[in-house]
Amino acid sequence: MGSTTRDRFDDYGAGPGGPPTEPEQCEMAIENLVLDEVGLCEYFQAQQHVPPEGTPLRLRNELYHGRLALETEDGQIVGLLPTAYNYLLQCMARGYTYAGEVVAATDVPVPVVSTVLGPVA
Amino acid sequence: MRCAGDQSILLLGHVLVDLALSEGAPPKPRLGGIMHAARALWALDCPFGLAYCGPDYLRPLLERAAKRYGAVSLQQVASVSGSPGVMVIEDPKEAGAQGYHYLLRDDLQVLVADGKLGQALDHARWSGILVIAGEFDLGWVVSAVQARAKRVDLDIGNYEGDWETIQAISGAIETLIVSTSSPQFPATVDDPLSSLAEKAIRLGAKGLLLKENRGGARYRCLITSSQTVSIGAQLRPVRHSVGVGDCFDAAFVALRDRMSCDDALSYAAVIAAEYAVAASSDGFKKAVQGWLQVPLGDIRQLEGVSLPWELRTQHSIYIAAPDFDYVDRTALERVVSALMYHNFRPRRPVQEHGQTSLGTNAREKRRLYQADIQLLLQCSMVVAVILNDDPGTLIEIGFAIAKGIPVVVYDPCRQAANLMLTQGPQLISAELDDVITAVFATLGRGRTVTNGQV
Numbered sequence: 001m002g003s004t005t006r007d008r009f010d011d012y013g014a015g016p017g018g019p020p021t022e023p024e025q026c027e028m029a030i031e032n033l034v035l036d037e038v039g040l041c042e043y044f045q046a047q048q049h050v051p052p053e054g055t056p057l058r059l060r061n062e063l064y065h066g067r068l069a070l071e072t073e074d075g076q077i078v079g080l081l082p083t084a085y086n087y088l089l090q091c092m093a094r095g096y097t098y099a100g101e102v103v104a105a106t107d108v109p110v111p112v113v114s115t116v117l118g119p120v121a
Numbered sequence: 122m123r124c125a126g127d128q129s130i131l132l133l134g135h136v137l138v139d140l141a142l143s144e145g146a147p148p149k150p151r152l153g154g155i156m157h158a159a160r161a162l163w164a165l166d167c168p169f170g171l172a173y174c175g176p177d178y179l180r181p182l183l184e185r186a187a188k189r190y191g192a193v194s195l196q197q198v199a200s201v202s203g204s205p206g207v208m209v210i211e212d213p214k215e216a217g218a219q220g221y222h223y224l225l226r227d228d229l230q231v232l233v234a235d236g237k238l239g240q241a242l243d244h245a246r247w248s249g250i251l252v253i254a255g256e257f258d259l260g261w262v263v264s265a266v267q268a269r270a271k272r273v274d275l276d277i278g279n280y281e282g283d284w285e286t287i288q289a290i291s292g293a294i295e296t297l298i299v300s301t302s303s304p305q306f307p308a309t310v311d312d313p314l315s316s317l318a319e320k321a322i323r324l325g326a327k328g329l330l331l332k333e334n335r336g337g338a339r340y341r342c343l344i345t346s347s348q349t350v351s352i353g354a355q356l357r358p359v360r361h362s363v364g365v366g367d368c369f370d371a372a373f374v375a376l377r378d379r380m381s382c383d384d385a386l387s388y389a390a391v392i393a394a395e396y397a398v399a400a401s402s403d404g405f406k407k408a409v410q411g412w413l414q415v416p417l418g419d420i421r422q423l424e425g426v427s428l429p430w431e432l433r434t435q436h437s438i439y440i441a442a443p444d445f446d447y448v449d450r451t452a453l454e455r456v457v458s459a460l461m462y463h464n465f466r467p468r469r470p471v472q473e474h475g476q477t478s479l480g481t482n483a484r485e486k487r488r489l490y491q492a493d494i495q496l497l498l499q500c501s502m503v504v505a506v507i508l509n510d511d512p513g514t515l516i517e518i519g520f521a522i523a524k525g526i527p528v529v530v531y532d533p534c535r536q537a538a539n540l541m542l543t544q545g546p547q548l549i550s551a552e553l554d555d556v557i558t559a560v561f562a563t564l565g566r567g568r569t570v571t572n573g574q575v
């Protein structure tokens with residue numbers, strides 16, 4: 001009778017003898033990151049098309065009008081990160097930098113860019 | 122940006138065992154009540170003390186936790202009998218009503234430990250006292266506080282008593298804190314913030330903080346200009362929402378001494394968001410310390426979602442689903458209930474216009490079709506619920522997408538496979554809280570705020 005699992009009343013489950021901790025969120029790669037407002041950002045405005053697949057990108061190290069943004073290596077903003085990724089700001093404050101690339105992109109019916117992004121070792 | 126050297130916060134309230142029930146996972150117990158606020162202060166490196174009401178059996182666990190989090194004092198100011206002090210939580214993520222069940226609450230008795238509250242208050246020169254109201258007599262707390270010429274930040278989120286009782290403690294409140302899930306929140310008035318502000322002014326409170334779940338928070342200073350500050354919510358897939366509001370309170374109270382109220386609230390918002398996704402206390406602390414390194418200017422301009430309670434009813438949400446009386450609509454009802462809990466207006470075309478039968482004639486079918494389409498076009502967005510291969514639901518999804526109406530799909534049984542369905546909507550998820558978060562993000566999009574005055 002009774003449970004075979006040990007319940008910890010204190011922490012979320014971390015610590016010696018507790019369940020394994022989750023990986024550090026700042027060290028996790030982000031797959032299938034679809035950018036916001038691609039059509040309004042400077043890359044599309046300048047080029048009138050989305051960047052091709054494989055285009056290297058980096059996380060801009062400062063906010064762009066209150067948003068995190070991905071830019072090309074020469075500093076053209078391709079699109080904005082959904083606000084769910086705002087936590088990357090505190091990761092950058094802790095010294096993390098991020099890079100990635102375009103994995104899929106289309107101009108029509110609306111410009112869409114899907115990327116992958118991960119911490120730079 | 123850390124807490125000042127002479128700063129320390131006394132936390133006063135219940136300690137509970139939160140028992141979160143999640144589908145497919147074993148029940149998870151965790152120390153709750155004021156321990157949520159304690160974790161926030163620990164993460165901020167802000168010294169704090171605990172003055173708690175709780176059952177005696179929790180004492181050893183609390184001593185361990187107090188040591189773990191570096192509490193400068195731990196005082197049981199009242200014991201609890203008749204109830205084990207356990208809160209069972211059906212929906213830890215608060216997609217809808219969280220389904221709190223306080224075990225044996227009706228039999229609960231709070232037994233004040235003579236003199237202990239005074240000892241707790243006198244233990245240190247507390248720079249702030251955060252009281253999270255519970256089953257104890259607020260008058261008992263506040264008279265002890267007033268006798269020492271102190272003021273408290275008072276969170277009445279859990280308070281189910283009447284305003285007359287709170288009125289009796291006027292003059293001792295720094296900030297009155299309420300949430301939209303609180304029994305004290307005037308959910309049906311046109312301007313709940315002003316309604317609460319009137320009451321807070323009568324209490325002599327200096328400020329009013331209204332926490333609005335995924336819709337952000339609003340703060341009104343009551344002694345200067347009465348301007349309202351709107352703080353956007355940082356929406357992310359949450360692990361749990363239990364105690365996130367208390368974490369927000371504690372961060373605000375701790376940081377207010379070092380910066381303006383507006384800025385303290387901005388930091389509190391990102392810290393609370395980290396609490397909602399934290400898998401471990403250590404991970405939470407690392408993230409909080411990271412946020413403290415982010416320049417204030419960035420925190421101020423960081424975009425979040427602000428969707429005040431009373432504006433949500435302006436958004437009709439079309440429910441695309443096989444809403445027929447011969448279908449098991451449990452999942453659909455869950456969605457509707459969650460949307461209503463957050464004060465949105467779900468519109469159910471079948472319920473509003475009628476359901477066809479085998480004998481429905483062509484004219485009636487045409488009428489129902491036109492009525493449903495007209496309703497869809499009037500709505501701000503579509504939430505579709507995949508219960509089966511209902512062609513009507515799928516057509517409505519496609520129709521809305523073609524019309525540029527945002528579509529979010531709740532697929533509880535993970536049936537969707539066709540790429541037209543999985544790639545067309547802005548979100549498709551088997552998790553109800555993802556759907557609700559997406560609704561806030563979608564409808565709050567035009568209202569994303571850079572934290573500041575509205």
